[in-house]
Amino acid sequence: MNTRGGGAAEKSSRGEVTTDVVNSGVVRRVDSLGRVAPPKELRQRLGLLPGVKVEFFVDMERGTIVLRKYEPGCIFCGAVANQHYRGKRVCPECVREIAAGR
């Protein structure tokens, strides 16, 4: 298996830290409708069952797209959040900051 990159962490558009991408070694052809299916083994390992939402992260300089299982995040910081306030997802840390008036 091929690997690429120097191990440096990067900030994504949502402010989350992402680590380097590893080459899966799989090559697929884009079909006439622009679709590409991730390999079955990766879909199974990442829980990408039919109907699950995914989100795309793009690095235009490197020509790279990273696909990730979509987990709705805090409306303020993007962190994974299970709490709701008035119908919006908010993480515990932001709830504490709001409560403290910061």
Ligand SMILES: [Zn+2]
């Ligand atoms: Zn937050």
